[in-house]
Amino acid sequence: xxxxxxxxxxxxxxxKFGKLDGLLAREIFSLATKEAFxxxxxxxxxxxxxxxxxxxxxxxxEHQGHMGPVAADxxxxxxxxxxxxESACASSGAALRSGIYAVMSGLADxxxxxxxxxxxxxxxxxxxxxxxxxxxxxxxxxxxxTFPGLFAMMATAHMHDYGTTEQQIAQSAVKNHYHGSLNPKxxxxxxxxxxxxxxxxxxxxxxxxxxxxxxxxxxxxVILTKPELASKYTDMPVQIIGSGQASDTIGLYERKSLTxxxxxxxxxxxxxxxxHVKPGDIDLAEVHDCFTFAELMAYEDLGFCPVGKSGxxxxxxETRLGGRIxxxxxxxxxxxxxxxxxxxTAQTYEIYLQLIEQAGKRQVKDAKVxxxxxxxxxxxxxxVHVYRRDK
Amino acid sequence: MSTQEPFTIEQFYxxxxxxxxxxxxxxxxxxxxxxxxxxCDNCYSEKFEWVTVSGKGKLLxxxxxxxxxxxxxxxxxxxxxxxxxxxxLKIPGMIQNTTQEQLKIGMQLTLDFGTCSTTQQWPQWQRYxxxx
Numbered sequence: 001x002x003x004x005x006x007x008x009x010x011x012x013x014x015x016k017f018g019k020l021d022g023l024l025a026r027e028i029f030s031l032a033t034k035e036a037f038x039x040x041x042x043x044x045x046x047x048x049x050x051x052x053x054x055x056x057x058x059x060x061x062e063h064q065g066h067m068g069p070v071a072a073d074x075x076x077x078x079x080x081x082x083x084x085x086e087s088a089c090a091s092s093g094a095a096l097r098s099g100i101y102a103v104m105s106g107l108a109d110x111x112x113x114x115x116x117x118x119x120x121x122x123x124x125x126x127x128x129x130x131x132x133x134x135x136x137x138x139x140x141x142x143x144x145x146t147f148p149g150l151f152a153m154m155a156t157a158h159m160h161d162y163g164t165t166e167q168q169i170a171q172s173a174v175k176n177h178y179h180g181s182l183n184p185k186x187x188x189x190x191x192x193x194x195x196x197x198x199x200x201x202x203x204x205x206x207x208x209x210x211x212x213x214x215x216x217x218x219x220x221x222v223i224l225t226k227p228e229l230a231s232k233y234t235d236m237p238v239q240i241i242g243s244g245q246a247s248d249t250i251g252l253y254e255r256k257s258l259t260x261x262x263x264x265x266x267x268x269x270x271x272x273x274x275x276h277v278k279p280g281d282i283d284l285a286e287v288h289d290c291f292t293f294a295e296l297m298a299y300e301d302l303g304f305c306p307v308g309k310s311g312x313x314x315x316x317x318e319t320r321l322g323g324r325i326x327x328x329x330x331x332x333x334x335x336x337x338x339x340x341x342x343x344x345t346a347q348t349y350e351i352y353l354q355l356i357e358q359a360g361k362r363q364v365k366d367a368k369v370x371x372x373x374x375x376x377x378x379x380x381x382x383x384v385h386v387y388r389r390d391k
Numbered sequence: 392m393s394t395q396e397p398f399t400i401e402q403f404y405x406x407x408x409x410x411x412x413x414x415x416x417x418x419x420x421x422x423x424x425x426x427x428x429x430x431c432d433n434c435y436s437e438k439f440e441w442v443t444v445s446g447k448g449k450l451l452x453x454x455x456x457x458x459x460x461x462x463x464x465x466x467x468x469x470x471x472x473x474x475x476x477x478x479x480l481k482i483p484g485m486i487q488n489t490t491q492e493q494l495k496i497g498m499q500l501t502l503d504f505g506t507c508s509t510t511q512q513w514p515q516w517q518r519y520x521x522x523x
Binding site for chain 2: 124125126128129132138139140141143144145146148149152153154156157160201202203204205206207251252253254258
């Protein structure tokens with residue numbers, strides 16, 4: 001272990017996640033940046049921040065594209081280069097990666113990266129249609145294949161190949177709702193039972209309503225700088241020591257495996273190699289549980305458990321708070337919520353809080369190395385980052 | 392079989408209207424593309440020929456969709472799956488006239504050229520206007 005730090009995180013912010021009636025995306029984003037600025041009084045946002053990347057998935061939700069300058073304006077940063085990064089549900093994972101490029105290139109010493117999405121004002125049918133836009137249009141959307149449908153097909157294949165059960169898959173929802181109950185910013189802050197998950201209606205067999213992440217409004221952001229400049233802004237920086245991003249075919253049908261995401265595997269190898277870490281070195285992780293089954297698949301692709309064994313692994317309790325490697329202490333996309341463009345840097349926000357020991361009731365003791373795993377679409381994009389506490 | 396038709400997704404669907412399931416075979420490296428594409432992703436060649444593909448195959452995975460976008464909502468619940476055709480190519484699609492219980496990974500399926508028509512709808516927005 002001990003990869004060289006790529007960049008340091010000096011602050012982070014996140015709006016409340018939930019149904020934020022009456023607020024537009026830009027307004028929600030300003031709540032996240034306000035927290036990040038308040039948390040870091042030595043930073044002068046208007047003078048110090050030299051560039052911004054913002055993850056935002058869809059123009060359709062608010063009929064608003066060109067979110068880079070819109071979000072920069074509401075963050076009080078008009079004038080700086082502000083670019084939207086779109087990689088579906090990994091849009092702000094890609095923003096983070098872009099921010100790292102910017103800082104490491106030397107073009108910008110301090111960079112704001114974040115993400116936002118406003119979704120709850122739309123009907124479930126509309127959101128289903130907009131989300132599906134991140135899948136293949138001519139062969140998937142055109143034939144009525146939805147996002148839950150794509151992950152359902154991966155779950156069907158995993159159940160067939162490895163004997164994974166619907167109950168095992170449902171355990172991810174139970175765990176993440178427990179974690180969400182400890183997060184005051186989570187969309188859903190109440191526990192749910194395995195029976196409730198199993199009794200919920202099917203969205204796309206074998207995935208049920210409680211296997212699906214939430215339609216949520218929210219925003220998140222992180223402020224990055226060069227490691228040697230971090231002490232100018234904070235006594236408690238968190239280092240990013242590994243960064244990986246990879247792509248795969250847009251169509252699930254074109255891929256070699258239906259039970260694993262190759263983009264996750266490629267991004268993970270990139271990030272682990274850069275950070276000089278192994279799966280066993282990770283103390284906690286935020287993984288992309290857009291559907292319960294996606295969390296199980298992530299355990300295998302990230303190397304947390306052997307291939308085919310994720311069902312048994314989640315039943316072991318190792319990924320619950322108090323376990324060997326707590327996963328999704330924030331509540332994950334399942335309970336914290338999944339405002340798609342905001343999710344990647346919201347994962348980073350959680351790891352940041354955990355590593356500076358400000359995660360409140362859900363604090364993981366002695367956490368030193370964290371990981372985020374952000375997936376776009378059905379896995380055509382994945383971004384994996386590894387973080388380390390500075391001291 | 393070789394024609395002048397462009398090796399595109401649009402042309403793939405035009406052939407389907409003629410009850411033909413066609414793929415593009417790269418003349419340089421031999422890779423068969425379903426859907427066809429104008430440039431081979433393997434060797435970057437732009438030279439292809441059309442090959443007829445068997446519509447028979449086996450089901451690799453499936454789901455039954457209960458929540459769908461507006462234009463498919465009337466069809467719910469409906470089954471979709473990914474089918475591996477006899478020559479190894481894979482293609483997704485709806486599986487009609489079947490029940491959840493009848494669906495099994497590995498079952499034999501045949502592509503049916505009968506079309507399932509849908510209409511696209513865009514959201515209707517309430518607009519204000521100025522009057523004299």
